[in-house]
Amino acid sequence: MASVQHSEGDRRDFLYLATGATAAIGVGAAIWPFISQLAPDAGTIAAGAPIEIDLAAIPDGGQIKILWRGKPYFVRNRTDAEIKAAVDVNVATLRDPQPDAARVKEGRAKWLVIAANCTHLGCVPLGNQGDYGGWFCPCHGSHFDTSGRIRKGPAPTNLPVPQYTFISDTRIRITGAAATV
Amino acid sequence: MQGHSHYVPTSGIGKWMDSRLPVPRLVYDSFIAYPVPKNLNYFYTFGAILSFMLVSQIVTGVVLAMHYTAHVDLAFNSIEKMMRDVNYGWMLRYLHANGASMFFVAVYVHMFRGLYYGSYKAPREVLWILGVIIYLLMMATAFLGYVLPWGQMSLWGAVVITNLFSAIPLVGPTVVEFLWGGYSVDNPTLNRFFSLHYLLPFMIAGVVVLHVWALHVTGQNNPTGVEVKDIKKDTVPFTPYATIKDAVGLVFFLILFMWFAFFQPTYLGHAVNFVPADPLVTPPHIVPEWYFLPFYAILRAITFDINLIIFTIPSKLGGVLAMFAAIAVLAFLPWLDTSKVKSTAYRPMHKQFFWAFVAVCLILGWLGSKPAEYPYTVLSLIFTGLYFAYFLVVLPLLGLFETPRKLPASIADSVLGKVRSGGAPVTAGAAAAPQTKG
Numbered sequence: 001m002a003s004v005q006h007s008e009g010d011r012r013d014f015l016y017l018a019t020g021a022t023a024a025i026g027v028g029a030a031i032w033p034f035i036s037q038l039a040p041d042a043g044t045i046a047a048g049a050p051i052e053i054d055l056a057a058i059p060d061g062g063q064i065k066i067l068w069r070g071k072p073y074f075v076r077n078r079t080d081a082e083i084k085a086a087v088d089v090n091v092a093t094l095r096d097p098q099p100d101a102a103r104v105k106e107g108r109a110k111w112l113v114i115a116a117n118c119t120h121l122g123c124v125p126l127g128n129q130g131d132y133g134g135w136f137c138p139c140h141g142s143h144f145d146t147s148g149r150i151r152k153g154p155a156p157t158n159l160p161v162p163q164y165t166f167i168s169d170t171r172i173r174i175t176g177a178a179a180t181v
Numbered sequence: 182m183q184g185h186s187h188y189v190p191t192s193g194i195g196k197w198m199d200s201r202l203p204v205p206r207l208v209y210d211s212f213i214a215y216p217v218p219k220n221l222n223y224f225y226t227f228g229a230i231l232s233f234m235l236v237s238q239i240v241t242g243v244v245l246a247m248h249y250t251a252h253v254d255l256a257f258n259s260i261e262k263m264m265r266d267v268n269y270g271w272m273l274r275y276l277h278a279n280g281a282s283m284f285f286v287a288v289y290v291h292m293f294r295g296l297y298y299g300s301y302k303a304p305r306e307v308l309w310i311l312g313v314i315i316y317l318l319m320m321a322t323a324f325l326g327y328v329l330p331w332g333q334m335s336l337w338g339a340v341v342i343t344n345l346f347s348a349i350p351l352v353g354p355t356v357v358e359f360l361w362g363g364y365s366v367d368n369p370t371l372n373r374f375f376s377l378h379y380l381l382p383f384m385i386a387g388v389v390v391l392h393v394w395a396l397h398v399t400g401q402n403n404p405t406g407v408e409v410k411d412i413k414k415d416t417v418p419f420t421p422y423a424t425i426k427d428a429v430g431l432v433f434f435l436i437l438f439m440w441f442a443f444f445q446p447t448y449l450g451h452a453v454n455f456v457p458a459d460p461l462v463t464p465p466h467i468v469p470e471w472y473f474l475p476f477y478a479i480l481r482a483i484t485f486d487i488n489l490i491i492f493t494i495p496s497k498l499g500g501v502l503a504m505f506a507a508i509a510v511l512a513f514l515p516w517l518d519t520s521k522v523k524s525t526a527y528r529p530m531h532k533q534f535f536w537a538f539v540a541v542c543l544i545l546g547w548l549g550s551k552p553a554e555y556p557y558t559v560l561s562l563i564f565t566g567l568y569f570a571y572f573l574v575v576l577p578l579l580g581l582f583e584t585p586r587k588l589p590a591s592i593a594d595s596v597l598g599k600v601r602s603g604g605a606p607v608t609a610g611a612a613a614a615p616q617t618k619g
Contacts (some may be wrong), residue, residue, distance in 0.1 A: 036358075038373070044363040056541045066459055072461050095393035098212030120497055122344040123337065124463040139467045140343065140481050153553075162436040177364065 027131060041099040055111065056170040063127050065116060068174055072116035073122055075172075076133075078146060083109050085133060086147035098155045100147045103161050111165055115178060120155040135159070184214030185418040191515050211397055216416035217423045218403035222595050224298075225401065227291040229423075233431055234284040235389065239382050241277040242326075249329065251375035255369045256331035257457045275446040281323050282440045282449045285472035288316060294513075297535055300402040306515040306593030308395040311388055313512045315398030318385045320508075325378040325472065331371060332454030333464050339374070341365045341467060345480075348498040365460065404521025405595045407588055417594035466552055474549030475542050479568065480504040481553050482561035503565060510572045519580025527586040529577055538571045 040048075048069040058064055063076040078086070087098040104112055116124050123139035127145065130136030130146035131152060142153030149158040160178030167173050188209035190199045199206055216303060248267050263270040286575050288464065292312070294299055314418030328339045343360050347353040385613050409415045417423075427576035441448065451493040453464045483499035510517075517573055525531050551557040589595035 038359045038362055040358060040363045041369065042368065044367075066380065067461060070363060070367045070460060117340075119342075120404050121341040123341065123467060124461065134606070136467050139337075141484075147200075154481065154500065156486075156497045168277055176536060 009027075009080055021046075033035045038097055050173050050175040052167070052171060053116070065103050065124075066088070068176065071177075073112050073174065074112070074116045074127070074159075076112040076146075080108050082133065082146040086145060086149075088144065089147075090148075091129055098147075098149060102135040103147050103149075103158070105166060108166060111172075112146075112148060113172065113174070114161055116159070118142055118155055119150065119157045119159060125159075184210055185216055185412070185416070186214045188214070211393075212424070213418065213420040215397060215419040216409070216412050217401055217419055218409060218415060218592050219417045219422075219593055221401065221423070221426070223426070223430050224271075224290065225403075226427045227287050227294065228396075229436050230287045230431050231284070232293060232382060234280060234287055235385060238277065238280050238284060239386070241273050241280060242379070242382065243360050244273055245277055246375075246379060248490055249375070251329070251372050253331060253371055255459070256329065256371060260330045272442075275442045276330035278303070279438065279441045279446060279449065282470070283328060283434070283441065284319065285323070286437075287434065289472070290379065290594060292316070293513075295402075295523045296538075298402055298404055299406050299525065300532040301515045301516070301522075302406075302518065302523050303515065304399050304510065305395075305402060308399060310394065310512050311392040311395055311517060313384055313508070315388050316511075317508065318381055318388065322381040322385065322474065323373045323472070324379060325381065328371065328374050329378060331458045332453040332456060333456045333458055333462075334467070336366060336458035336460065337467050339370065339463055345501050345504075346503045348495070350498070351432055360515060361576045363374060365450035365459075368601060369470040403592060404522060404524060404526060405589055405592060406527065407590075407592055407595070410591050411593065416493070419538050447539065471546065471550075474547075475568075476504050476507055476549070478545040478549035478561045479565045481549075481558070482565040484558055504592075507565075507568060510569065514572065514576075519575075519578075520585070521580070522588065523587040527584065527588055528579075528583055530583045534571065534575050534579065538568075538575075541567045541571065565615060 005088075014175045020056040031175060051066070051068045053064075053066055055077070058075060058077040060077055061082070063074055065074055067073075074081075083100070088099075092097050100109070103114075105156045118125050118137040118139065120137065120140050120142055122138050124145060125135035125142070127135055130143035132143050134148060134151075135144040136142070136147045137153065137155065140154050142155035143151045144155075144159055145151050147158075148161075150156070161163050162174050162178050163176035164172050164174045188199075188203075190196045190205070198204070215278065231269045245263065248259065248263045249269060250256055260274070263274055267273075269578070324338070324342060328335045334587075343357055343366060346360060347357045349356055358364070360370070361367065362373060395613045427452075451468065456464075468474070472477065480500045480503065483496055483503050486495040486496050487499045520528060520531065522528055525535050541564055545568060547560070548557050548564060
């Protein structure tokens with residue numbers, strides 16, 4: 001096919017581009033459902049609705065583990081000594097600097113609510129263990145303090161605090177996961 | 182490569198087919214007349230052994246899929262039913278589970294063989310890289326398959342491995358949610374893992390076809406590393422020589438395989454995987470299957486943030502990058518090794534470094550099975566350093582400083598003993614002579 005030089009492009013160039021663009025959009029539109037189906041489905045999202053937890057049954061120094069959205073969360077009723085240990089830390093020395101006050105609700109410092117999957121690779125740390133009296137992850141050796149903050153080991157960040165509110169003195173509602181895993 | 186003889190169809194139907202779809206000609210040229218170096222040793226039978234293992238895994242796997250239920254509430258019990266109720270179900274499952282381990286035994290022998298005899302060097306770079314791709318696919322398939330019984334180690338292995346992807350900056354958490362199909366490793370995850378576990382072996386089979394094709398274009402390497410110069414003198418036809426040798430190697434390999442499958446069927450697994458998966462309880466000690474242990478040690482070796490002045494790699498991302506780099510570096514091997522001599526039999530210094538590297542891999546495997554505490558964490562870091570030093574320091578420099586032994590003029594000369602394999606070191610003058618084959 002003989003081609004004629006047109007500095008500003010001709011009708012055929014336009015048709016090539018338009019056809020190519022249409023084909024690309026078509027292929028993209030056809031691929032999208034195959035990607036999108038991998039995302040959490042409507043049932044999974046519905047099953048992940050906010051959950052209420054009764055705190056009355058947790059004794060001083062005790063801790064419960066609940067399952068929400070397939071993942072465990074710790075709710076710890078901290079003793080005064082544990083709170084003091086968490087507050088007295090020099091925040092600047094921490095890997096993920098966060099004061100204890102930023103991890104609990106104001107006036108309810110005894111209640112610590114945190115995600116129970118280690119921020120390293122998702123194992124469930126063991127309570128009341130490790131060098132800092134908080135949690136110890138048996139998989140890869142991360143130590144967390146009584147505020148759930150990373151103190152030693154491979155985990156990059158503190159155990160995240162989910163979004164929750166107190167709906168009464170002994171009842172909380174978890175409404176959303178924290179940003180990190 | 183030009184074969185020893187030519188396919189000549191004799192029957193009428195043979196001639197008719199040959200001019201339409203010459204499959205018999207392809208088979209004849211590839212597996213009967215195809216010339217193989219006459220000095221191949223038993224380490225060269227592992228390609229055939231691996232082909233057998235792939236077929237074996239697909240056959241047992243397809244059958245097992247007829248009895249398996251991919252649902253978190255039913256998967257564990259469907260496996261137990263398979264073990265107790267299904268006719269020969271116990272045998273088929275043990276063949277499949279131990280077959281995976283045997284597949285890796287064979288592939289590691291095959292890979293170290295390639296490393297020792299320089300089989301990755303020109304003109305076999307593409308052949309080698311295809312092998313690395315097959316190895317990656319094998320690892321993915323094995324991991325996906327291990328999740329399916331939905332025991333404690335299945336679940337927690339899946340949690341640890343899928344969380345690796347959360348280390349990706351910015352999009353990590355979204356990627357992980359798409360892997361899971363939810364907010365955690367759960368039923369949607371199990372379903373898609375089953376689907377992919379069924380798919381990947383056929384992708385492996387496809388890449389194996391390319392691997393064999395590339396092999397048959399360049400011809401096989403051999404223990405001398407000297408290329409074939411004269412088809413008649415240096416090679417023998419594939420059938421019967423290589424076929425029979427491969428069959429003998431396979432028989433001995435199968436003895437090992439069957440010993441595991443029938444006498445130690447659970448030895449290579451983990452007892453905790455006989456406990457149904459529980460997302461609330463992490464097993465005290467999560468370890469992958471033995472064939473992943475060296476890479477697991479490398480993953481756990483990076484326990485500190487890597488400060489690169491401009492930006493900082495968090496320890497988690499550092500570990501993930503190190504682990505993937507440990508595999509990716511294999512693909513660059515043809516260009517990292519600067520020596521013109523292929524076979525380590527003629528490389529006195531590399532011979533020592535090679536065995537040191539084998540030891541490093543074994544020690545990394547041992548470290549990967551240990552808990553993440555002192556002194557194992559420090560040792561993991563040291564041996565991770567040694568692992569990468571072999572590829573990034575030793576191999577590039579060795580080619581410059583090593584004086585290789587004199588190579589035989591041809592494969593035939595080597596076989597006839599004109600130059601004893603691994604003979605006396607060459608003199609300085611001979612060393613200066615360029616190694617034409619490289």
